[in-house]
Structures are given as structure tokens and as C-alpha cells.
Amino acid sequence: MNRCQFVQDHQRRFGVKRLCDILGISRSSFYYWRRTAAARAVRQIAEAKLAARIRTVHQESDGTYGAPRITAELRDKGERINHKRVARIMRTIGVEGLRLRRRHRTTVPDPAAAKAPDLIGRDFTATQVTLSAG
Template sequence: MIDHLRDMGLGVDPVCRVLDLSPSTYFARKTRPKSARRLRDEELIPLVTAMWEDSGRTYGARRITRALVRSGRQVARCTVERLMRELGIEGVIRGQRRRTTIPEPAAPRPPGLVNRRFSAERPNQLWLADLTYIRTWTGRVYVAFVLDAYSRRIVG
């Protein structure tokens, strides 16, 4: 950004003053050699992009990592994840996101009988219910719980 503004005719000193940077920091950054991580990233970016393109833009970080390791490159999955994030690429997520409930805005809502007070002084004074689902290999299993607010245990 400073280089762009400098090319437009503004000096480095005024731009650094507005950005609250020291001009010596800017010049040190310009002359500093690239870090080992940056050099490694520049080596890996074309490989990651090529693997992703060759897969039809379907491979994620795990598969790209495995493919790179098979081809003889030592690379960590977190590095591939970071590079994919920087490049703005991602693998295909299989399956569909399913909404289990679709609320109707005009539907009447049952009244809150406990007024958001979920504590009890004795057992069996207040029971709470919850309905959830669990994903399994064959589909979804819906589970309903009834909890005693006093003991926080499932009673049904």
C-alpha cells in the first residue's frame, strides 16, 4: 500500500506518519529477505493449487496432504489448511445440510411457564424437556429428554 501511494507522488514519510509507522520499519521490511516459511509457502502454493485443480476442485486439506506426501513432499495438514485458506479454496463438503425445523413466524407460541427460572428447591418441582437429533450412518435419530431441574438428571 505504501508503495502504491509512493508511486502516486506521496512520500514515504507522510504516509508512514498517517499509518503510525516508522519509516525505518518500512525500509527494513523492504530489504529483509523472505523467511523460510514464506519460501516454503511459495514452493507449496502451486502444488496445492494443482492438486486441487486436478481433483476437479473437490479435494480438501486432508486429501491434498495425503497426495503431496505420496508424491514425496513432507508437508503438514495444518500448513495445507492455512495455504488453502489464504488462497480462498476449499474442498467439497459431502452430504446435504438439513434443517430439522422450519419455524412459522405466524404460528402461536406456547407460553413460557417457568419465566426463564430453571432452578428448583426440591425434587420433582420442575421438569424440563429437550428434543434433539443425532446423526447416524443410516439417518437421524430423534431423542427427547425430560430433566429434573433440581437434580439435573434425566427422569424420562
């Protein structure tokens, strides 16, 4: 639950000033939050519709398209949208594109090659086990 939502839910009983002081938010922030609630609701509805379109484009591509290709598809369909917004919405709905990357193996040891000799001859075996009381 949002702190501002909490203030709105309990403002009749305790008052806005007291609740804002206790929760550590300014009253102007609360009133701004309340004033912009309608715009947030409209934006959430628009993002839900966009999420549905993103999901259909992703399913049409058999789950291979990522944010750049989905953005291009939506722009081809007449949608004015930014790739960052598409990527953010994809993250929120849990949709990912397919990544085809090869693993780079930098060192391949030759199994037939001779092992390097131990010229120093150090012995790393423990001679005594000590337990510390801590």
C-alpha cells in the first residue's frame, strides 16, 4: 500500500496533517498525489492495452522478438512508442526475447601436452588441524 493511499484512507479519522507528519511525507506531496490520480489511472489503462499488444507481437514471433524488434513492429502498425517504454513494460509482464549467443572459449588445453614440472616442490598438505574457540 502506498503511504499517500494510507493517508487518504484514514484522513477522516486522524487528519491529513497528523498522518503526514507521522509517515514522514509532506502535505503538498499528498495533495499532488491526490490531484494526479486520474492521470495515473489513464496511464495505467494505456499501459495495460500496450502490454496486450506487446504480448501478441511477441507470441506472433514465437517468443523470439525482444524490445527493439517489438518496437519496430509496433511502429510499423502506426504506434508512436519508444523502445525504452517497450522494454520496461516487457520487464513488468515477464516477457523476454530469445538470445542466441555463442559461448566464447578462450583457452582449450591440449590433453596430450605434458604437464608443467613442479620446480619449487612445495607441499600444501596440512600437518595439524587447529580449531579456534570463537
